[in-house]
Amino acid sequence: MRPDVQATVAFVVIAFMLTAYVLLDGYDLGVAAISPLIARSDAERAATMASIGPFWNGNEVWLIAAGGALFALFPAAYAAAFSGFYLPFMVVLWLLMFRGIAMELRGHLDSDLWHQFWDTAFWLSSALLIVLFGVALGNLVRGVPLDLFGYFQGTFGFLLNPYALLIAVFGLAALAQHGAAFAVMRIDGAPALRAARLMRGLWWVVLALYLGASAATFATRGAPAGVWPYVVPIASLAALIGLRAALARGLGFATFAASAAFLISLLAEAAGTLYPYLLPSFPAGHGGISIQDAAPSPLGLTVALTVTIAGSIAVLVYGSAVWRRMAGKVRVE
Amino acid sequence: METVLADRIQFAFTIMFHYLFPIGTMGLAPFVALYTWKAARTHDPDTANAARFWTKIFSINFAAGVVTGIPMEFQFGTNWAGFSRIGGAVIGQPLAMEGIFAFFLESIFLGVLLYGGRGRPTRFQAWAAVLVCLGSWLSGFFIVATDAWMQHPVGYAFGTGGKLQLQSIAAVLFSRWALWQFAHVLTGALLAGAFIVAGIGAYYLLAGRETALGKRFVRSGTIAGFIFAAIAAFPTGDVNAADVTEYQPVKLAAMEGLFETTGGAPLAIIGMPDTANGKLLDPIYVPGLLSYLAYGNVRANVKGLSAYAREYWPPVEVTYYAYHVMVGLGTIFGAIAGIALLALLLGRIFTARWILWLVMLIMPFPYVANEAGWTVTEVGRQPWIIYGIMRTAQGTSPTVNSGETLFTIVGFVGLYFLLGVLFLTLVLREIGNGPSHAAAADAA
Numbered sequence: 001m002r003p004d005v006q007a008t009v010a011f012v013v014i015a016f017m018l019t020a021y022v023l024l025d026g027y028d029l030g031v032a033a034i035s036p037l038i039a040r041s042d043a044e045r046a047a048t049m050a051s052i053g054p055f056w057n058g059n060e061v062w063l064i065a066a067g068g069a070l071f072a073l074f075p076a077a078y079a080a081a082f083s084g085f086y087l088p089f090m091v092v093l094w095l096l097m098f099r100g101i102a103m104e105l106r107g108h109l110d111s112d113l114w115h116q117f118w119d120t121a122f123w124l125s126s127a128l129l130i131v132l133f134g135v136a137l138g139n140l141v142r143g144v145p146l147d148l149f150g151y152f153q154g155t156f157g158f159l160l161n162p163y164a165l166l167i168a169v170f171g172l173a174a175l176a177q178h179g180a181a182f183a184v185m186r187i188d189g190a191p192a193l194r195a196a197r198l199m200r201g202l203w204w205v206v207l208a209l210y211l212g213a214s215a216a217t218f219a220t221r222g223a224p225a226g227v228w229p230y231v232v233p234i235a236s237l238a239a240l241i242g243l244r245a246a247l248a249r250g251l252g253f254a255t256f257a258a259s260a261a262f263l264i265s266l267l268a269e270a271a272g273t274l275y276p277y278l279l280p281s282f283p284a285g286h287g288g289i290s291i292q293d294a295a296p297s298p299l300g301l302t303v304a305l306t307v308t309i310a311g312s313i314a315v316l317v318y319g320s321a322v323w324r325r326m327a328g329k330v331r332v333e
Numbered sequence: 334m335e336t337v338l339a340d341r342i343q344f345a346f347t348i349m350f351h352y353l354f355p356i357g358t359m360g361l362a363p364f365v366a367l368y369t370w371k372a373a374r375t376h377d378p379d380t381a382n383a384a385r386f387w388t389k390i391f392s393i394n395f396a397a398g399v400v401t402g403i404p405m406e407f408q409f410g411t412n413w414a415g416f417s418r419i420g421g422a423v424i425g426q427p428l429a430m431e432g433i434f435a436f437f438l439e440s441i442f443l444g445v446l447l448y449g450g451r452g453r454p455t456r457f458q459a460w461a462a463v464l465v466c467l468g469s470w471l472s473g474f475f476i477v478a479t480d481a482w483m484q485h486p487v488g489y490a491f492g493t494g495g496k497l498q499l500q501s502i503a504a505v506l507f508s509r510w511a512l513w514q515f516a517h518v519l520t521g522a523l524l525a526g527a528f529i530v531a532g533i534g535a536y537y538l539l540a541g542r543e544t545a546l547g548k549r550f551v552r553s554g555t556i557a558g559f560i561f562a563a564i565a566a567f568p569t570g571d572v573n574a575a576d577v578t579e580y581q582p583v584k585l586a587a588m589e590g591l592f593e594t595t596g597g598a599p600l601a602i603i604g605m606p607d608t609a610n611g612k613l614l615d616p617i618y619v620p621g622l623l624s625y626l627a628y629g630n631v632r633a634n635v636k637g638l639s640a641y642a643r644e645y646w647p648p649v650e651v652t653y654y655a656y657h658v659m660v661g662l663g664t665i666f667g668a669i670a671g672i673a674l675l676a677l678l679l680g681r682i683f684t685a686r687w688i689l690w691l692v693m694l695i696m697p698f699p700y701v702a703n704e705a706g707w708t709v710t711e712v713g714r715q716p717w718i719i720y721g722i723m724r725t726a727q728g729t730s731p732t733v734n735s736g737e738t739l740f741t742i743v744g745f746v747g748l749y750f751l752l753g754v755l756f757l758t759l760v761l762r763e764i765g766n767g768p769s770h771a772a773a774a775d776a777a
Contacts, residue, residue, distance in 0.1 A: 054444035057399060061440055065432030067406050072429045075421025075496070081411025083730035089411055090404075090741045094748055097400040101752060104396035108759050151414070153732045297498040300422050304429060311433030315441075322441055325457065326448065 007295035021062035030179020033211030118129030143282030188329035339735035360526020362466035386768035405672030416728030429473035439468030481511035517569035524561035525699035530554035636693030655708035
């Protein structure tokens with residue numbers, strides 16, 4: 001059953017918002033996850049945190065906005081997914097909160113112990129968040145055991161399967177790379193040099209994990225239909241090669257853009273594998289919550305589309321104006 | 334424990350704790366904007382200090398609001414999947430709008446306000462402060478519109494499988510209920526903001542430090558506080574009560590502790606509801622006032638709880654006490670703001686220490702009144718999750734049981750306790766450091 005245009009557009013809207021989230025919050029989560037590797041002194045750690053200071057909150061809004069849009073456009077999927085992943089999702093919420101607290105509070109006291117505590121909380125909660133998001137994405141692609149009413153119970157025993165864990169490790173490597181690319185571009189001084197060095201080794205890890213994860217996805221989901229899932233990997237590989245080339249030439253922005261292109265291609269691949277489902281059933285081949293089942297009414301879609309498009313344009317316009325004003329490098333002081 | 338009870342406890346706890354911060358955000362944002370704007374235009378160092386000081390207090394408050402707000406957006410899915418399925422196509426809309434219109438505005442421009450320069454605020458930062466204020470109010474509007482729809486559903490149609498579909502987004506966003514409820518909610522927050530500004534000013538004057546700014550805080554806080562205390566009662570409170578009278582009469586009966594249908598119904602100033610025996614214990618009444626407030630006629634008939642089947646009653650005691658706490662405190666705010674305003678006009682306020690003491694000590698109570706007001710609204714809505722359409726007990730998640738929810742309640746309590754302690758420590762530290770220090774620390 002092919003979904004109609006309307007349902008497909010709604011699916012693309014959600015995919016777009018989640019992609020924006022991964023690209024944007026991805027770099028600040030990535031910077032945080034690698035911060036113990038690139039920042040050695042208190043001042044360097046402060047500069048690393050300051051590099052994302054003005055941005056992380058706005059970046060995180062994409063997750064909240066995507067949650068709202070999913071709620072409006074696909075209420076059945078929103079209801080099933082968040083109640084099904086109840087405990088893991090609550091852990092995600094707590095980590096998001098803890099990470100926010102760490103960033104907001106570190107600077108308020110001038111004490112080494114205070115800084116050490118929040119620095120550790122910052123990188124650990126960020127790295128764990130990436131891992132949990134990876135587990136969630138892995139299980140989304142693999143499918144969940146939906147019952148007749150379209151609900152499921154995602155126990156830890158079910159969710160922590162080898163495939164999802166592989167995707168989680170891959171996600172951690174890919175976002176560490178993305179964060180390192182951002183750090184190279186944004187920080188002035190030793191942390192940026194260490195981040196560039198880290199990327200040279202990490203690139204091979206990302207490549208190996210990408211190939212492994214792709215093979216595992218084909219094995220788990222079976223040969224996908226359509227040409228999309230076969231074309232997108234070419235873009236992924238091209239982006240990875242471009243990243244390597246830009247890194248070797250010391251082109252900060254190009255490296256970051258290539259990393260972003262790589263992430264976009266990965267999410268496009270995941271979306272293509274899911275389509276026409278939002279939440280496929282496990283084991284594969286047993287249907288699931290399709291985007292057609294969950295499809296919104298024409299009016300609901302029109303309103304949500306208008307809001308998303310108008311809102312995103314406005315955010316891009318004033319967001320980039322702010323970016324230009326706040327651009328420049330963060331110094332280690 | 335019943336699943337729905339655990340879910341309600343978790344939602345009530347997380348939303349009530351979260352709401353402490355939006356009160357401060359919505360209420361202090363205009364003061365931040367005002368001082369930042371003035372500081373950017375004039376070269377007065379005191380104004381710049383005031384701008385920096387309130388921006389700092391605001392940003393701590395904002396951060397706590399953001400982190401405790403994250404779970405709210407997702408709890409509809411985690412704990413209220415049944416409700417989300419049925420109502421999501423309608424209430425997801427204002428929630429998505431809040432994210433994309435309000436949150437981006439607030440968070441991006443707060444970044445500018447905090448990181449866009451040190452020392453005297455720039456024009457760009459003054460604009461940022463105005464936009465942050467606008468964003469925080471917009472956010473409040475979308476949330477109130479969501480709640481208003483659950484109180485008074487409009488602009489929807491029944492679709493397949495009992496799922497509601499959106500029929501008119503304008504009807505949802507701009508219903509009479511939504512607009513007046515928002516006016517009342519915003520007034521409540523502004524009242525709290527004004528009382529905080531006046532209260533901290535009073536503290537500085539009593540402590541004999543930061544006196545120049547302390548006087549300014551007391552002056553602007555008192556004037557604004559009086560205006561908002563008045564608007565909270567009339568017209569906003571009055572219209573909200575009229576809407577309840579018209580659309581949720583059983584809630585009105587519970588708010589007033591009126592068990593029997595009465596002509597010329599009196600208003601109970603105090604009294605304790607005895608639900609088992611259906612009467613109000615030890616009341617003090619103003620004759621005919623309830624009939625007058627509800628229908629503009631001292632002899633009008635007001636329906637009591639006994640006119641409705643017991644299964645449609647909200648929890649009477651909580652609704653009754655929350656309402657009386659809100660109204661009683663509102664009256665006290667009006668009186669204190671009136672006394673302070675009078676003393677200000679007579680030029681006596683800065684020397685009348687007892688008034689400064691009152692202004693300082695009343696500071697936490699607008700928080701109580703705001704929370705009590707929401708308690709009336711939400712507990713009084715029971716047993717409905719969507720008024721007249723869906724019961725709260727039908728709204729829970731079928732795959733989440735009370736054991737899991739109790740576990741996460743424990744998690745939230747622990748995390749929020751930590752957050753509450755840190756929040757208080759940091760705010761008290763800023764107040765202790767004072768506005769002059771705030772700017773000096775920035776310049777260093």
